[in-house]
Amino acid sequence: MKRLFERLTAKVLAANPLDLESMVRGFLIQYFFHTSDRGRIAVVGEGRRSINLLTPTQFKGLGRIVLSTTTVFGVPRSPGSYGCSYVESRTPESLIQIGAGTVFNNRAFILSEGASVTFGERVLVGPELHVADSNSHQLELGLRAQPDAKPLPVVIGDDVFIGSRVTILKGARIGRGCVISAGTVVTPNFEAPEMSIVAGNPCRIVGRVKDAASTDNSRNETHEPA
Known part of the structure; x- marks a missing residue:
């Protein structure tokens, strides 16, 4: 066994690092997808019906x-x-739905436990997202071994930007174009209007997102002499 390990170690050290990295990641992607409940997944939209997994999921x-x-x-x-x-x-009643062009960075956790979690289109998500439509357990003392009896839908609109290590709790609604700053905890039932900047723990609205199109238009405006 020791000699086998030594031979494998020698082969690893002799391999091209970029090739080795790609092979190891590819193996992990295949392993975790193979152990998934694949029959529950539906892929919709134009083009090839495939799932785009670039890291283990x-x-x-x-x-x-x-x-x-x-x-x-x-x-x-x-x-x-x-x-x-x-x-x-x-x-069986749960739903997770993710729109076109939405991209997740690594180590995301998404849980639906009887309501739903919905992402719109073109959402960009930083690493280590945590989002759930329930508390996972009852909160009352003596009942914490039981599932949450009142899960609530989480809705994330189109073109939302979510920073790293964000937590989004049940009942939250995030409008189109919002920015959720890194480390934010979006509390239960919190509603962020369109184009809001949200930050903090507990979260609050701290600003408004500028529309690049309107900004460009204002720069290009010409003014007649007075």
């Missing part, structure tokens, strides 16, 4: 998981690229 549960053909999980050249994102639609 596992799908579990008894409910539905609906992905777009252009949904992407993982950024190889980013921290946590060997860690596993985990997506679970836990109960």
